[in-house]
Amino acid sequence: MSSAAPPQVGAAAQKPKKVGLTERGRAERKLAWMLCAPAVFVMILVTAYPIGYALVLSLREVDLRFPNEGGFAGLDNYITVLSSGLWWEVVFNTLLITVISVIIELILGMIIALVMHRAIFGRGAVRTSVLIPYGIVTVVAAFAWFYAFSPETGFVNNTFLSPDDKAWFGEKGSALTVVIFAEVWKTTPFMALLLLAGLTTIDEGLYEAARVDGASAWQRFVRITLPLMKPAIAVALLFRTLDAFRVFDSIFVMTRGAQDTQSVSILGYDQLISRLNLGLGSAVSVLIFLMVLIIAFIFVKGFGASVPGQEEGR
Amino acid sequence: MPGRVLSRVVALVAILALSAGLYACGGDAGGGRNTLKFYIFNEPGGGPQKVADQCSKDSGGKYKIDFTFLPNQADAQREQLVRRLGAEDESIDLIGMDIIWTGEFANAGWLDPVPDDVVGPATENVFDSVLATAKFEDRMYVVPIWSNTQLLWYRKDKVDEPPQTWDQMIDVAEREKLKIQVQGNRYEGLVVWANAMIQSAGTEFVSGPTEVALEEEPTKRALAVMRRLGNSAAASTDIDTSNEDSARLGFEKGDSIFMINYPFVYTSAKENAPKIFKEMGAAVYPSVDEGKEAKPPLGGINIGVSAFSKKKDLAYDAIRCMIKPENQITIAEMGGLPPVREDLYDDPKIKKVYPGFADVMRESIRLAGPRPSESPAYTDLSLGIQRGVHPVTKIGDPDAAYEQLRDFVEQAVKREGLL
Structure with a gap:
């Protein structure tokens, strides 16, 4: 579906790439680079430098509490992390949250997208209002749900969901359920909007032809909608999986990692900010970075998700 | 036209954001020359705030204690402090410290050791158990102001x-x-x-x-x-x-x-x-x-002076004032926080704060065993x-x-x- 066009930069992207550039073309390309340079410089400053610094720290023994100790540690920090039972437990937690929340979001998002697509009146209003949860700051949303589920202040207890006083954050299973719920509540609209964008690109004529041929609604969905939406679904899944894998705010607000509900981001935060063990914490951060890269790679290569910069070959 | 209006709005917002940033930079750095920045949680009783204001007033303009409030949870307080101190932030003068942070902060080089002339007043009649929380490697790094016990x-x-x-x-x-x-x-x-x-x-x-x-x-x-x-x-x-x-x-x-x-x-x-x-x-x-x-368990707050403070002498002047017996009593009266001086538990005002159990409080703090907080x-x-x-x-x-x-x-x- 998507052609593997090489990434192109700025103004030059508008022109098909030629082997020999005219003088004007060269000048334009130079201008494009100069126009991009400040942005590239800022990007390097704010992303490449910290990532590089984290990499350096992860290979050293650095602890703010012990300023006189330290030195090159090689891969010791990585060995410590990877040989720790806690790390794998936390990775499992994170994958659990990611997989469950993304699957629920995909299903709900698809339903909402289909409804929005077929909405007859008030389209703009519907689409805007659906986005409201996504517009709320994650920490604020997390607090809202934290208070909703907490036994003292919440309205959830004593409803059909939970007839008696349940300490939702008192044990792992229910705490993770609330975390996943809050994630789903907040980001389903984002998923729905991405999917809606895919839906609108499908030619209505295909449905009419299928209807004439006697295809049922389900068949039209499975045979037309899904295959044609594959790129949109892949992109939506990619974005959401990467987001969900780095889940932090909700857990930080709701349990602070108690009852074994840590995610990899919380674990990294604990090593860096609570323990001030910059070496170990950086190793965790670099490992998270690598895992995110792997996930992105799997999606792009395995499912053909197109990333920004690649035009869809349609 | 709408495009123009939009770009004007954007420009205005950008200018506001920039000037807010500049203001924040200018405001953070020092305040006045004699302003002491005290980072501590907002004690709900209001005792420390009242005591600090009174001390500022009594100093006759020598110093003015200015509070920056930290979160209520102890670990959240610590996280904010270590981020600033780790970056050698000069804007912190006085630190309200949970008794368990002494070893960590001292070993990291974030605290100024208490000078000899302050050690005297800071230890006079103070419970031994409380003093143990103020020391690291036999040196006093913080000054106890109030205690607590279960x-x-x-x-x-x-x-x-x-x-x-x-x-x-x-x-x-x-x-x-x-x-x-x-x-x-x-x-x-x-x-x-x-x-x-x-x-x-x-x-x-x-x-x-x-x-x-x-x-x-x-x-x-x-x-x-x-x-x-x-x-x-x-x-x-x-x-x-x-x-x-x-x-x-x-x-x-x-x-x-x-x-x-x-x-x-x-x-x-x-x-x-x-x-x-x-x-x-x-x-x-x-x-x-x-x-x-x-x-019994021991709690409470010690005051530390940041190693990066530019006004250490003034900071110790302020500490000397805040730990005075009458100020410890004020803090106890307003927030129920027990004094660190043993002799104050015979004071009728303290007996009124802990009706019938002032002696139990004293006995409990005397017996108390601090947590292993001397470990960095x-x-x-x-x-x-x-x-x-x-x-x-x-x-x-x-x-x-x-x-x-x-x-x-x-x-x-x-x-x-x-x-």
Whole structure:
């Protein structure tokens, strides 16, 4: 579906790439680079430098509490992390949250997208209002749900969901359920909007032809909608999986990692900010970075998700 | 036209944002030349604030204490402070420090050691247990301003004499079919409890910065008592997630006979549960075994002077003023926070703050055993201890429980592994 066009930069992207550039073309390309340079410089400053610094720290023994100790540690920090039972437990937690929340979001998002697509009146209003949860700051949303589920202040207890006083954050299973719920509540609209964008690109004529041929609604969905939406679904899944894998705010607000509900981001935060063990914490951060890269790679290569910069070959 | 309006709005917003940034930079750096920035949580009683204002006034313009309030939770306070101090922030002069941060902050080089001429007034009549929390490697780094301790709160209508030991307490509660409220969630409060048990049993968590003490027999004994409560009908249902506040709420509900908690529960019960309040008695924390001394938990706040402060002399002037006996009394009167000076507990004003139990408070702080906070890696130690004993309802047989706790503590003092 998507052609593997090489990434192109700025103004030059508008022109098909030629082997020999005219003088004007060269000048334009130079201008494009100069126009991009400040942005590239800022990007390097704010992303490449910290990532590089984290990499350096992860290979050293650095602890703010012990300023006189330290030195090159090689891969010791990585060995410590990877040989720790806690790390794998936390990775499992994170994958659990990611997989469950993304699957629920995909299903709900698809339903909402289909409804929005077929909405007859008030389209703009519907689409805007659906986005409201996504517009709320994650920490604020997390607090809202934290208070909703907490036994003292919440309205959830004593409803059909939970007839008696349940300490939702008192044990792992229910705490993770609330975390996943809050994630789903907040980001389903984002998923729905991405999917809606895919839906609108499908030619209505295909449905009419299928209807004439006697295809049922389900068949039209499975045979037309899904295959044609594959790129949109892949992109939506990619974005959401990467987001969900780095889940932090909700857990930080709701349990602070108690009852074994840590995610990899919380674990990294604990090593860096609570323990001030910059070496170990950086190793965790670099490992998270690598895992995110792997996930992105799997999606792009395995499912053909197109990333920004690649035009869809349609 | 609309495009133009939009771009103007964008420009305006950008200018506002930029100037806000500039203002923040200018404002943060120093304030006035004699302004002392005091980073501390917003004590709800308002005592420290009043005392600081009075001291500023009395100094005749020599200094002015300006508060920057930290969050209410101790670990959140610490996280904000270490981020600033780790970056050598010069805007911090005075730091309101939980007593458990001394070793960590001192070893990191963030604290200015207390000068000799301040050590005198800062230690005069102060409890030895409290002073122990102000020192690191035999040097005083912080000045205690108020203390705290946990007492055994009991129902006078259910039991005549408060129990002396944990076993007696559990026996009585089981017989009366009533609950005991403690702090068992996986957080600092659990370390507070475990430390009191281990010390009362006759040992310590650590004997040096990297040496684990934890003698086998006393440790097993302490764990066995915690395990007994965890598996007893007298344990509150939420024992594994309980904290100071849930314990207070549980006790105010009326189905508990005993509670281990700080004195704030007394004023709280007065307002929230007057019937229970009338029957509330206070006694010294129970011991693990009869004949052995109890080692009640110790809390409180010390004031440190940042090593990066440009106004250290002024800062110590302010500290000298704030720790004056009359100011400690003001802090106690306004927020119920116990003074660090032993002699003040005979003062009628303090006796009024702790009606009928001022002597119990003094005895408790005198006996108190500080947590192993002289260790610079206290955070690791605390996390390790929490993992070692949580949940108390699932503490195994003494041998296994002992091994588990020892492993965690050993890993923690060596600062190994993830926590």
